[in-house]
Amino acid sequence: MGASRDLRCLALLLLLLGLPAGAARGPVGTQRTGLLAEALRRLQEVFDIEALPHDVLPHKKPPQFMVELFHKVADSNGITKAPGLLEGNMVRSLEDRDYFDQSYFYFNISSVGKNEQMLKAELRVFKLNKNHMPQKSFWQHFLKVEVYEVLDRGSTPERRTLISSRLLSMYTEGWEVFNVTQTVSRWVGNSSVNRGFLISTTHVSKNKMEVNFVRFAKSQRNLRDSRNAFLVLFTNHDRQRAFHFLPSSTEFQPAAPDDAASSSLPRQNEVLANIRVNKSRRIRDTSAFSPRDPIVPCQLSDLFVDFHEIGWAGWIIFPRGYKAYYCKGACLFPLGESLRATNHATVQSIVHTLKLSKEVSTPCCVPDKLNSISIMYFDDNENVVLKNYKDMVAASCGCH
Known part of the structure; x- marks a missing residue:
């Protein structure tokens, strides 16, 4: 990915996060720029892409049999319909x-x-x-x-x-x-x-x-x-062996705790794409609840990852984005059956409620079931690739 595209993606992320374009200047701006660059690198790691395709390919159409294969294994949002429909986790169509x-x-x-x-x-x-x-x-x-x-x-x-x-x-x-x-x-x-x-x-x-x-x-x-003519390859991609952090020019260093401006920095998991939470509200930290907020039990909430708005629509064919969802809410005693609490979480909630230890907080509301998605895209050689990604969509939440 060229430098100009890097700058466009960076400016877009700044805009989406509600930060002014000038936020990339000065010490705090440099910190934010480093955070956003790190977020882009980590996002590439999640999708196991070492280098983004150099050019967008709006003029090119994928082979019809690849389109049919995508719709066979995934719905319109890319959510895998059932395990075992795809032979392996990666399909390439190489053109003559x-x-x-x-x-x-x-x-x-x-x-x-x-x-x-x-x-x-x-x-x-x-x-x-x-x-x-x-x-x-x-x-x-x-x-x-x-x-x-x-x-x-x-x-x-x-x-x-x-x-x-x-x-x-x-x-x-x-x-x-x-x-x-x-x-x-x-x-x-x-x-x-x-x-x-x-x-x-x-x-x-x-x-x-x-x-x-x-x-x-x-x-x-x-x-x-x-x-x-096409050569179609069905493979199992060993992501554990291939996974490594992409090289960066500088190591990301978090701001010091006493930096007043650091409190406005977005969390890394909040930088993922232009993510729409509950469709109308900007992303915010929901790890703590103020007394004014109503107590909502642990549950799924809307979270949409839009490939178009992070500049990836030129090479990702299907889907336009996907509903990742996320888990939000309180895990307060007593934990009902609907919260699918572990035994450890139940004990932790009792200790917290009885104030047996000041250091013990409430259990965390986290995904306890994750689904996979399938994405079809052009690689840097204009080949069409269909790839399955595990653990990308929160299907249910529980207290852990």
């Missing part, structure tokens, strides 16, 4: 990058990380219908399609290994899917051996054999075709 040879297909797999476990790889190609076929009665109805791994890429690749073959109807068109898992798994382990795929078709007429008489759709460099 060869624009010249009608039978040759090449896919750049450099975006696949070493920490990803390959579950399945599919080569998706669109078979074109052959029109104006003379003397159809002399042609066999089926043709043989063979998919090869290219071992030595040249003007005419001779060295190749057969991966898959099948019979197809001569007179129909549509998507064909070939399993290429073993080949692509080897490529991920050693990307230098990736020289692409070659697809050949053969069929027999009354007197002779015809080769490559039937074609598969290919896009041109400056003309995208919705039927272009």
Whole structure:
């Protein structure tokens, strides 16, 4: 992400948090700037994104099968419908990058990380219908399609290994899917051996054999075709192995306790995007209740993360944002069954109520069930990625 975009995001966050644009100047302003920069870095870590795509891609459309896959596994807010609908936790669709040879297909797999476990790889190609076929009665109805791994890429690749073959109807068109898992798994382990795929078709007429008489759709460099070939990768992304804090130019240092201005600094969890709480109220610290506030028991409250308003809408396809919710309210004695209090929380509430210890506070109102979300986005190579994120939505609250 470029410096100009960093500044735009920073200015936007300042605006959303109700801070004047000049707040980024001076000692306190520098502190706020550091806090907001740290918030952006932590937000990238939550979504496991090392670098944001450089450009927005409003002109580009995702493949239809990826759109259908998203709606199969998630609702309009990205909330996962049920576990196990998605094979693995990450799906990539890599578009064919060869624009010249009608039978040759090449896919750049450099975006696949070493920490990803390959579950399945599919080569998706669109078979074109052959029109104006003379003397159809002399042609066999089926043709043989063979998919090869290219071992030595040249003007005419001779060295190749057969991966898959099948019979197809001569007179129909549509998507064909070939399993290429073993080949692509080897490529991920050693990307230098990736020289692409070659697809050949053969069929027999009354007197002779015809080769490559039937074609598969290919896009041109400056003309995208919705039927272009894709390599679709289903992987398990080991976030624990990949997770690390992104490098920063300076370490964030919190303000000293006696800094009067520090009390106005937003909490880090309040900096997440332009989050609308209860739709009409600005974010504020709800960890303490003043005597004037009515006592509200621990419960879910509205919390919406809007990708458009933090400048991510240009590369996130679905959803526009999601309802994360958060837990708010008091955990006062006696804790009813609806608060799903732990035994420890029950004992703690008794100790606090009886004032057996001045240091013991009431239990905390926190999520006790979390749901996952799915997000579809463009990566920096313009590939479309569908990824599942665990523990992103508070589904219920309890006293702990």
